[in-house]
Amino acid sequence: MTATATSARQESHGLLSMIVELRAWIFLLLLVIFFEVWARSAYGQSFVINAYNLQAIGIFATAPLLLGLGQTFVIISAGIDLSVGFTMGLAAVVSAHAANMASGVLGLDLFTAMLFGLVAGIGVALIPGLVNGLLIAKLRVPPFIGTLGMYGVARGAAYLLAGGMTVPVSNAWYAWIGNGRVLGVPILVIITVIVVLLMHYLLSQTRFGQHTYAFGASRAAAVRSGINVSSLTIKLYVLSAVCAGLAGALYSGRFAAGAAQAGEPLLLDSIAAVVIGGASLFGGSGNIAGTVAGALVIATIQYGLVFINVEPFWQFVAVGVVIIISVLVDQSQRRLLGGRKDE
Amino acid sequence: MSSAPVLLSVNNVSKHFGGVEALRGVSMDLAAGEVVALAGDNGAGKSTLIKAISGVHRVDGGEILLSGRRVDFATPSEARASGIETIYQDLALADNLPVGANIFLGREPKRKAFGFLPVLDRKKMADAAKETMARLDFHVERFRAPVSTFSGGQRQAVAIGRAIYWNAQILIMDEPTAALGVPEQRKVVSLIKTLKDQGKGVIFISHNLADIFAVADRIVVLRRGVKAGERTPAETNGDEIVRLMVGG
Amino acid sequence: MERRQFLTMLGAGAAVAGTGALTLPARAENKKYTIALVPGLTTDAFYITMHRGAQAAADALGQDLLFQGASEWNVTLQVPVLEAVIARKPDAILIAPTDKVQLVEPLKKAFDAGIAVFCVDTFIGNGVFQTGAGDADFPLSYIASDNILGGRIAARALAKSIGDKGKVYVSNVKPGVSTTDQREEGFKAEIKENHPNIEVLETQFNDDDANKAAAQVQAVFGRTPDLAGIFGANLFSATGSANGVKQAGQAGKIKIAAFDAPESVVQELKDGTFEIAIAQHPAEIGYFGTVAAFAHLTGNSVPTAIGTGFTVMTKDNIDDPNVKRFLYTG
Known part of the structure; x- marks a missing residue:
């Protein structure tokens, strides 16, 4: 093979990899164009140059995205965390109780009570995270099974603590965290952006992130390189649970009530966001930017279809189609790029 | 050869698994800048021997000396820390990471971004990768591409590069040419020669007599856990090696 | 809530053991019935409140109440619970069926076993019972809000x-x-x-x-x-x-x-x-469901439908105790 042919091929592969890498953002762009055209022709208004819509989609995307961020790490490590939804519910219930108790029983001021609630929500999530991690790392329970078990346990615990009710929180500061704005930007969005940056740093710039990729691609490689894979696994599931805990604690502020079922419908959305974002469920690939795009794709579809007033059931179809296309793109690039052994 | 210092001595080593004697009184030496080929039929004890040397198995009898000092490794990491690297057939590469990240896996270098934020030093990793691969006389261009996009020979080079970057003195290679096409096999053979020229000791297991004769200084043949013979390529031929392997 | 349920079960178990020891005299003097309440799901304030109403009626009438259900609204989860309840042979079952069609056969089993079936909140078939029309009219009454x-x-x-x-x-x-x-x-x-x-x-x-x-x-x-x-x-x-x-x-x-x-x-x-x-008024549904079951078990006829009411709550009337008492509570 001549040098020019090789480099031409490499270039075309480079372009292809770039498209594959950015596919979630490309989906998002196409969706936005679609809704923009529709909104302009049907309602004579812009879909995207519309601060109101952007805010609404931003808020809508925060909870599934927070779950998806932790899930990204877990999926890159070739695992899965099915318990995030009810870990979020557990955290929502506990943070609501804790904030109420802090102001009601301990007599703390509302701001401190709010912090107390947030910390308690995130703190309680450490338990399912740690148990998941120990089950998977030490007892070698497959992640699917281990976290499915935790799905049930966290759910039961959440319902028990809530007594089957939602737990109302009456705390102006807490409500402000959930619904307030700073310079017009919802606080929920600000918090989520900060967490996104933090997770991006963790995944792309630290040994922890690097080892997560290596572990997901080849357990043997990680083990023989002297990486402590048990401790890595435990950290991964704790991280995922903490993200869910934060999502739950914020839920209580936003809806002024903690509910055990707060995160139940979000589990699949979180996994979908990660997969649309380019991660493979076989592990080894994925990144935070992709998950952000994936969560925005899901939120935009669901919001946009209501905005342009399409029959609601199309939302499910549309999200499903995007997931399937995303996986197909992933597999075709594997076939094209993975088979190059003869250069 | 005799002038080079002996890196490794295996003296009268035995290992049994339950009632099965996998190794019985096997001895061999490896000097710096020497390549020893381990030959033998399936079940002859080749794998058990290299696993005993690399710390996977503990021997039941005999001793292993490293530069004249007796060693008894409990784990492969202890062996690695003493300069013995083993490259298995699966290479144990993280396919999704580039060369540098594979070389540094588990020991990634860091730098401070903006003067305070610790981040992975990718430049250092890429530079080290470039330099290491050059030492192997193996030139890869794409230091940012994941190693999954590399050819089998290139991947082998990455695995070897990872070993020598961390100053391995002894490299044990399990069937390094088995899964490769002919041109790739030739590259790996020349890679082994490069290692030899740099004074490393190499033990490699192979079924391929052509490779063995092309690069080995000595050939140790095992049969049913005992050493059936030891020859230099000059004093033997393929037929004799095969006879030693199968007996009779 | 779960704990309370557990205690209820313990209580029921003790009661069964008690009647076992004193079967004849106790039955002769004052027959004690077991009425089971199977909610649409157990983790919902509505059904928890319904349970409270049913318990109040059972206590007032001196009967045993069994409360067993699935943790979510789901046919495949509710049916096994129902079957386990049938196996314990209660005298009557009050159930909020999770599906109009799919719960017909499982409830038919209870009916065939001689257990009196009542629907609360939701119904099977078309919700009109005791018409002699078909397979799904065997429940004795439908007690619900409209x-x-x-x-x-x-x-x-x-x-x-x-x-x-x-x-x-x-x-x-x-x-x-x-x-x-x-x-x-x-x-x-x-x-x-x-x-x-x-x-x-x-x-x-x-x-x-x-x-x-x-x-x-x-x-x-x-x-x-x-x-x-x-x-x-x-x-x-x-x-x-x-x-x-x-x-x-x-x-x-x-x-x-x-x-x-x-x-x-x-x-x-x-x-x-x-x-x-x-x-x-879920407590009302539970209360009157239990009363209807007791009435039937003691030989009285019951209406085939009992409609319970609604309360419209606003910020102006919510502090009124007559309004406030309709909040769903455990």
Whole structure:
């Protein structure tokens, strides 16, 4: 093979990899164009140059995205965390109780009570995270099974603590965290952006992130390189649970009530966001930017279809189609790029 | 050869698994800048021997000396820390990471971004990768591409590069040419020669007599856990090696 | 709640052991019946309140009550629970069937075993019983709120609060649930018949996800700036819609009628999140279901349908003890 042919091929592969890498953002762009055209022709208004819509989609995307961020790490490590939804519910219930108790029983001021609630929500999530991690790392329970078990346990615990009710929180500061704005930007969005940056740093710039990729691609490689894979696994599931805990604690502020079922419908959305974002469920690939795009794709579809007033059931179809296309793109690039052994 | 210092001595080593004697009184030496080929039929004890040397198995009898000092490794990491690297057939590469990240896996270098934020030093990793691969006389261009996009020979080079970057003195290679096409096999053979020229000791297991004769200084043949013979390529031929392997 | 359930079971077990030891004299003097209540799901304030009402009636009548159900609204989870309950041979079963069709056969087994079957809240077949018409008319009575009427009440109250004109829509869970479907049906029928200046937009389904319900409000408001009101057909639909209104900066301008009344609605009515909340009377359903079962078991006839009422809650009446007592509590 001549040098020019090789480099031409490499270039075309480079372009292809770039498209594959950015596919979630490309989906998002196409969706936005679609809704923009529709909104302009049907309602004579812009879909995207519309601060109101952007805010609404931003808020809508925060909870599934927070779950998806932790899930990204877990999926890159070739695992899965099915318990995030009810870990979020557990955290929502506990943070609501804790904030109420802090102001009601301990007599703390509302701001401190709010912090107390947030910390308690995130703190309680450490338990399912740690148990998941120990089950998977030490007892070698497959992640699917281990976290499915935790799905049930966290759910039961959440319902028990809530007594089957939602737990109302009456705390102006807490409500402000959930619904307030700073310079017009919802606080929920600000918090989520900060967490996104933090997770991006963790995944792309630290040994922890690097080892997560290596572990997901080849357990043997990680083990023989002297990486402590048990401790890595435990950290991964704790991280995922903490993200869910934060999502739950914020839920209580936003809806002024903690509910055990707060995160139940979000589990699949979180996994979908990660997969649309380019991660493979076989592990080894994925990144935070992709998950952000994936969560925005899901939120935009669901919001946009209501905005342009399409029959609601199309939302499910549309999200499903995007997931399937995303996986197909992933597999075709594997076939094209993975088979190059003869250069 | 005799002038080079002996890196490794295996003296009268035995290992049994339950009632099965996998190794019985096997001895061999490896000097710096020497390549020893381990030959033998399936079940002859080749794998058990290299696993005993690399710390996977503990021997039941005999001793292993490293530069004249007796060693008894409990784990492969202890062996690695003493300069013995083993490259298995699966290479144990993280396919999704580039060369540098594979070389540094588990020991990634860091730098401070903006003067305070610790981040992975990718430049250092890429530079080290470039330099290491050059030492192997193996030139890869794409230091940012994941190693999954590399050819089998290139991947082998990455695995070897990872070993020598961390100053391995002894490299044990399990069937390094088995899964490769002919041109790739030739590259790996020349890679082994490069290692030899740099004074490393190499033990490699192979079924391929052509490779063995092309690069080995000595050939140790095992049969049913005992050493059936030891020859230099000059004093033997393929037929004799095969006879030693199968007996009779 | 779970613990209480456990204690109830212990109590029931002790009672069974007790009657076992003293079978003849006890039966001869005062026969004690076991009545089982199988809710649609156990983790819901509505059914917990229903349990409370049933327990009150059982205590008053000196009967045993068994409360067993699945943790979520799901046929495949409810049927095994029902079968386990049948195996314990209670004298009567009060059940909120999770499906009109799929629960017919499992309940037929109870009926064939000589257990008296009553439907509470939801029903099997068409909900009209003891007609001799077919397979699904064997339950003795249907004790429930009239959800169509509930929808109508919500429509009237919402219409009043938006000045009887403007655009509204129903935020609903998902299609196919008999009670929430009926609320929507009643709401739409009332608007159509009696409130010609109100336009009902397309229903939005939220999968019981408050986050989604909120985003839907924002999207609908985004294209319909003159949106005046929303009917949240269940708790999460209402809570989520209220948050969407808040996020859209329309708190107090877009009115919300909420269906169901856990204790949290007190706060939500007071701070204006909800304009009105329609409380069903689940305790009443539980109480009269148990009384109906007892009446039947002791040889009295019972009506084939018992309708329970609603209470419309607003911030003005919520402190009234006669209103407040209809909040759902454990």
